[in-house]
Amino acid sequence: MRVLSCILTEHNLWLVxxxxxxxxxxxxxxLNLLRRAESTHxxxxxxxxxxxxxxxxxxxxxTHFIAMLAYEVAAPVTFDPILTMAxxxxAVFGCAGGFAVTLSRLPRVAPEFGGAIVGLAVTLMHYTGMMAYHVDGIVEWNKGYVVASVLLSVTFAALALHQAIRRPWRFAGIAGLVLFVLAVVSLHFTAMTAVSVTPLITGANLADPYAMEAMAVAVAGGGLLMIGTGVASYMIDERASRESIQKLQHMALNDLLTGLPNRSSFADYLQNEMEHAEEDGVKLAVIGIDLDRxxxxxDLRxxxxxDQALKAIGRRLARLVKDGEFVARVGGDEFAAAKRFRxxxxxxxxxxxxEKVLxxxxxxxxxxxxxxxSIGVxxxxxxxxxxxxxxxxADLAMYRAKADVGRAVCFYESKMDEAARARHMLAQDLRRAVELxxxxxxxxxxxxxxxxxxxxYEVLVRWHHPERxxxxxxxxxxxAxxxxxILVIGEWVLRTACREAASWDAPYKIAVNLSxxxxAHADLAKLVHAILLETGLPPARLELEITESTIIADKSRTLHVLRQIRALGVTIAIDDFGTGYSSLDTLRSFPFDKIKLDRSFMSEVDQSIQAKAIVRAVLTLGKSLDIPVLAEGVETDHQLEILRVEGCDEAQGFFLGxxxxxEQIFQVEAANGDEEASFSGRVPPQRMRRR
Incomplete structure (x- = not known):
């Protein structure tokens, strides 16, 4: 009651x-700035x-200074500037020490201990300010109220920081603020209750109350300006942090190249949509998309x-989505979509x-x-x-669409699982095919x-599965x-073909396809050299066939390997020419020993003027570059005659063999103790012995 009486009767309530x-x-x-400090390092x-x-x-x-000015005493009052600044x-450095302790890694009571330091700093600030408060009168102190003021300040400050740091729930901030205000206010007004002033008649003029109010307003303005600086710093950092977090969230949930949601976002969306679909009784389509070309x-550009192509596709996909639809980029050239529908x-x-935009x-x-x-649903x-x-x-359906040239969209069917399992089993069996x-x-x-x-002869591998x-x-x-x-199979094919060809007396070439x-994964030149030395096959009798896509995959490395192989004396043929890329730059980059014209042109050469023109063009190109051309897929005498007229060098196909x-190529006949073999095909028989 004495404290309340002091506030109500001895203070200017407006200034209070x-x-x-x-x-x-x-x-x-x-307290807000303290929480921000807690989140930094x-x-x-x-x-x-x-x-x-x-x-x-x-x-x-x-607060202290304004409340001091609000204290009404019937005596002249002055302030010592040095002690006032002190x-x-x-207050500032005492609070800094308390806050540093609060956020330190000291014992578990750091917030409470730091709060106590802040409470002591408030106490020191107040009583130093009281020392700067000079009044013409006899000043007496009540020690009980002084001790009570110190205890209240320390206790409330400790509880305030306890609430601010250890209590993260919603109302902890309000409780912390109330306790912090009580730490300051209880100290000041309890301490002011502890003091009594008996004015002395000195003849000095009393302070002008209007001047005191003006000074209080000025101090309040300065204080609020300092507080406003803190508010501005907090708001600026808050916005910068929020923008940074939003940017990081966007980067984490969106594809950087196309701006579309990424795989993580797509997974979250699907999870939510599946739950809603079950609640609302609707269906949800999951769509896998893989770009074909x-x-x-x-490779070419x-x-x-x-990247430009992906960005363009990303923009188109982003524009087409409506409510209940979602599109994301989930991989290199893979996209995914989802659609809620009834x-x-x-x-x-x-x-x-x-399909239209793609x-x-x-x-x-x-x-x-x-x-x-290719789109799977x-x-x-x-x-x-x-x-x-x-x-x-959805991926299974998409791969089915990719395998079917005439279909871009494929809906999932249960039999696709059976096909996938069969393919997996076949892959497992293939791993042991060479060994068995x-x-x-x-x-x-x-x-x-x-x-x-x-x-x-072209060497072709066949697999006889024990069950299939x-x-x-x-x-x-x-x-494979x-x-x-294919690495194991390819090495087996090359070694076996070289070993068998080396046993022939006639020096026929063998052509082996390379994958x-x-x-990409083998030291090919070293392998070829080792197999030639092991089997004894002359390098000139070995021809390796590659497709142009092999070169495009890693041009510089592939051409380097081809030059190493050619240096061994092995010839190199480019296979399936006329399809795919068929760029003249490939022929310019590497001097191939043979061009193999793709079989698709021979199947149409009888009826298609365009196919015949392409055949003629490739043959002319071969003559210009002094590279022999072999036509694949010859199945009729008429096709062979066309090639003869056009000046083709070599041919192969069912018509020829x-x-x-x-064992079937060389029919063994015993004659005079020697083994003889004759070629059984549509070409003139050739004589040769087999060792």
Whole structure:
């Protein structure tokens, strides 16, 4: 009651309210700045602690000074400037020490201990300020109130920082602010209750109350300016932090190149949509998208052009999505989409829009291209009830679409799982095919078009599966390349073919196909050299065939390897010429020993003027570059006659001889104790012995 009586009867209440406003404002920004300091480290934390201390010390000192001016005493009053400034510095640096301890890694009671230091700093500030308060009168102190003021300040300050640091819930901030204000206010007014002044008649003029009020307002203005500086710093950092967080979140959830959501965002979206679909009784389509000809853009035009193509596709996809639709980039040239729908027509419309934008031409610098895409669709809950299953089934459907040249969109069917499992089992069996001696070599004859003489044989690998029987190369070769088994198979084919050819007396060439995987993962030149030395086959009798896509994959490395192989004396042929890239730059970059014209042109050469013109052009090109040309896929006498007229060098095909095991090519006959063999084909028989 004595304290309340002191406030109500011995103070200017208007100035008391002004002091309270400054204290509350300062306390609010102080606690907010302290929390910001807590989230930082090292030098940055030190900066925030200092700023917090300035805001806290300024508000505490201003509260004290304004309340001092509000104290009404019937005696002249003056202030010692040195002690007044000292009280301000004590408030600032005392708070800085308390806040530093609060945020330190000292014992568990650091916040409470730091709060106690802040409470002591408030006490020192107040009583130093009272020493600066000079009044013409007899000043008496009540020690009990002095001790009580110190205990209240220390206790409330410790509790305030305890709430601010250890209590993260919503109302902890309000409680901390109330306690902080009580630490300052309880100290000041309890201490003011402890003092009593008996005025002396000295003849000095009493202080002008209006001047005192003006001074209080000026102090409040200065204090609020300091507090405002803290507020501005907090707001600037808050906005910068929020913008940084938003930017980091955007980078984490979006693809940097296209701006579309990334794989993580797509997974989160699917999870939420699956839950909503179950609640709302609707369906959700998961769509896998893989660009068909993106690699060609990268290989022929460079990665910059590939990036431009992806950006263009990303912009188109972003523009087409409507409510309930989602599109993301989940990999290099892979995209994914999701669509919530009730009727099948809604899904078909979305898929049609996707197909339209993916097949629209894209202009990149000075050329125009169409990437195209393979699209696979799986539907929740029909095709799966968990996210992983749905995405997997959409991928299965997408790969089915990619395998079917005439279809861009494929919906998931349960039998696709069976095909995938069968493919996986086939890959496992293929890994042991060499070890179990399930592979065999067949040879297809290559003859001179003008004379009909045998020039050599192309080596073709065959797989006889113990349960499935003969597995076509078109089926197991892609699997071997995907799994890496082609390295083992390729080495076995090369070694076996060289060993068998070395046993022939006639010096026919053998042509062995090489996979792009062998160039990427094997020391091919060293392997070829070792096999030639091991089998004793002359290098001139070995011809290695590569497709142009092998060179495009890594041009500089591939050409380097080819030069190493050619230096051994082995010849190099470019296979399937006329399809795919067929760029003249490839022929210019490496002097091939033979061009093999793709079989697709021979199948149409009888009826198609265009096919015949292309055949003539390739033959003319070969003559100009002094490179012999071999035509594949000759199946009729008329086709062979066309090649003869056009001046083709060599040919192979079913008309000239089907691929056969070496035992069937050479029919063994016993004569005079020697083994004789004659070629059984449509070309003139050739005589040769077999060792």
């Amino acid at each position: 309210l002004l002091a309270a406003f400054v204290c509350i404002s300062g306390g609010w920004i102080t 090292d030098l940055q934390r030190s900066g925030w602690v200092f700023l917090t201390a300035v805001a806290a010390g300024s508000s505490i000192w201003c 009280s301000f510095l004590l 993106f690699k060609e853009i990268n 460079g990665h910059k052009a590939g 009727s099948q027509n809604e899904l078909l419309d979305f898929v049609a829009r996707l 097949f629209e031409p894209i202009r990149i610098d000075d050329f125009e291209t169409v990437t195209g895409a 799986a539907v929740y809950p029909d095709d799966g009830i968990d996210q992983e299953r749905l995405v997997s089934n 001696e399930q592979l065999d070599l067949h040879y297809q004859v290559q003859t001179s078009v003008s004379t009909g003489e045998i020039c050599g 029987g003969a597995v076509p190369p078109s089926e197991f070769i892609p699997i 390349e995907e799994s890496g088994t 792009p995987v062998q160039f 089907r691929p056969k095991p070496v």
